[in-house]
Amino acid sequence: MTTTTIQIPSLTPHPSLEYWSVCKVEALFETPFLELVYRAAQVHREHFNPQAIQLSTLMSIKTGGCPEDCGYCPQSARYHTGVQNQQLLCVEEIIEKAKIAKSRGAGRFCMGAAWRGPKPKDVEKLTEIIKAVKELGLETCGTFGLLQDGMAEDLKEAGLDYYNHNIDTAPEHYKEIIGTRDFDDRLNTLGKVRKAGLKVCCGGIVGMNETRKERAGLIASLANLDPQPESVPINQLVKVEGTPLADAQELDWTEFVRTIAVARITMPKSYVRLSAGRQGMSEEMQAMCFMAGANSIFYGDKLLVTANPEEDGDQLLMAKLDLEPETEENRLKQG
Numbered sequence: 001m002t003t004t005t006i007q008i009p010s011l012t013p014h015p016s017l018e019y020w021s022v023c024k025v026e027a028l029f030e031t032p033f034l035e036l037v038y039r040a041a042q043v044h045r046e047h048f049n050p051q052a053i054q055l056s057t058l059m060s061i062k063t064g065g066c067p068e069d070c071g072y073c074p075q076s077a078r079y080h081t082g083v084q085n086q087q088l089l090c091v092e093e094i095i096e097k098a099k100i101a102k103s104r105g106a107g108r109f110c111m112g113a114a115w116r117g118p119k120p121k122d123v124e125k126l127t128e129i130i131k132a133v134k135e136l137g138l139e140t141c142g143t144f145g146l147l148q149d150g151m152a153e154d155l156k157e158a159g160l161d162y163y164n165h166n167i168d169t170a171p172e173h174y175k176e177i178i179g180t181r182d183f184d185d186r187l188n189t190l191g192k193v194r195k196a197g198l199k200v201c202c203g204g205i206v207g208m209n210e211t212r213k214e215r216a217g218l219i220a221s222l223a224n225l226d227p228q229p230e231s232v233p234i235n236q237l238v239k240v241e242g243t244p245l246a247d248a249q250e251l252d253w254t255e256f257v258r259t260i261a262v263a264r265i266t267m268p269k270s271y272v273r274l275s276a277g278r279q280g281m282s283e284e285m286q287a288m289c290f291m292a293g294a295n296s297i298f299y300g301d302k303l304l305v306t307a308n309p310e311e312d313g314d315q316l317l318m319a320k321l322d323l324e325p326e327t328e329e330n331r332l333k334q335g
């Protein structure tokens, strides 16, 4: 009989990293709103050029028909959401899109596939795709689900820079949202990704009927990963008809901004990405998120299968706010 070694990254960080208890993160959430945003803006300026926004483009390379039951996801085969299933696209089609993304200023090309996890034959195709995207001079990121032993190494060897694997929500809230896997399954794949030397993109979703304490639990879990993720997408739930969370309680905009600010303070060197849900946010709210330390966005008119603000709208907003796409040159330069 063979035994499987479960690689779970430590949630007790290195002594040089600050330990974030849920209580401590909750106390940050309770800071007076403008004071919290001000503190986050200060931390942001210590580590980044606040005028530079990292732009990523996300493309769904395999859509729908996923066996998992994530309560927020229109791509689960269990819900009737009208998403058209699409098998893994061919290299040529993906390269076409990657070239367009590059010409519009994206520095990173993220590819998402709706699987519980890839099969070995999928990884063979993925390595071919990653090599081709990499040759265009773009950074590459993949989100392909749970990984088996050795897969992260194969993806890294093909040229993958980042692996996205969100922890979704607080450990205490996990079972309310997903029944087909548990929180430790996510940590297990994150451990494999780190061991292979890939950079980690890991965040979560807010607005899924969680309490503030559970939002604090999500941020504490992210901040205590050792090392902290290089990229932290903070998503606002996009309520899709047909999913169990279609009628989730509305989250006040200030609570979303607080979550961004708390992520910035607890993960000072990470890119905090304003991710899904931007379509429903006013320009003023997005500006407040940038003030609170968000410094990365998804750029392009689709986020996997839900709408994202039009690129032209993004360009206009960035111009109004005197923000510019991040480049090697402006990354650390203070504005």
Ligand code: SF4
Binding pocket: 066, 067, 068, 069, 070, 073, 074, 075, 076, 113, 114, 115, 116, 145
């Ligand atoms: S979030 Fe990912 S794993 Fe969950 S149902 Fe959607 S595609 Fe599948």
